[in-house]
Amino acid sequence: MTEFLIGIMYHEPESYAHWNSGLVEDYESSVGILIEANSSEEAIAWAGHIGQSLLSHVNDDDTLDWNALGYFCWWEEATSDNGWTHWLNFFQHVKVGEMPDLDKFTTAWSTSSFIEFAKRLHRELYIDSDVFSYRLAL
Numbered sequence: 001m002t003e004f005l006i007g008i009m010y011h012e013p014e015s016y017a018h019w020n021s022g023l024v025e026d027y028e029s030s031v032g033i034l035i036e037a038n039s040s041e042e043a044i045a046w047a048g049h050i051g052q053s054l055l056s057h058v059n060d061d062d063t064l065d066w067n068a069l070g071y072f073c074w075w076e077e078a079t080s081d082n083g084w085t086h087w088l089n090f091f092q093h094v095k096v097g098e099m100p101d102l103d104k105f106t107t108a109w110s111t112s113s114f115i116e117f118a119k120r121l122h123r124e125l126y127i128d129s130d131v132f133s134y135r136l137a138l
Helices: 013-020 040-059 107-120
Strands: 002-011 028-037 073-075 092-095 124-128 133-137
Touching: 002 013, 002 040, 013 040, 028 040, 040 073
Parallel strands: 028 092
Antiparallel strands: 002 028, 002 073, 124 133
């Protein structure tokens, strides 16, 4: 089996509410996960199940339909050429049929974990507490 880096689209309730009120132009989020599978198609199909579970979990709403909302998954084929290379140690690893820790995909968890991750990589992290945004100096 091979491990595939798969991107998953979804949305969280806060960003969706901001979009509905006109505060932001984009509410979708994406997350990467490494999935061990027999093929990229199998990894993408399993990521779709994860995407549905993630969307329901972070919104606390089992009625949301990930497919009907137009969300999708994709295979990041060339990990050395994409912007996700430095995140590979941060992503969860699962096998097809195994569900990741969905709480580790939430903004609250990933922001605090990202800060620790950045410190471990000896990079400088700037936090603008007024707008709750952050940027990593590479």
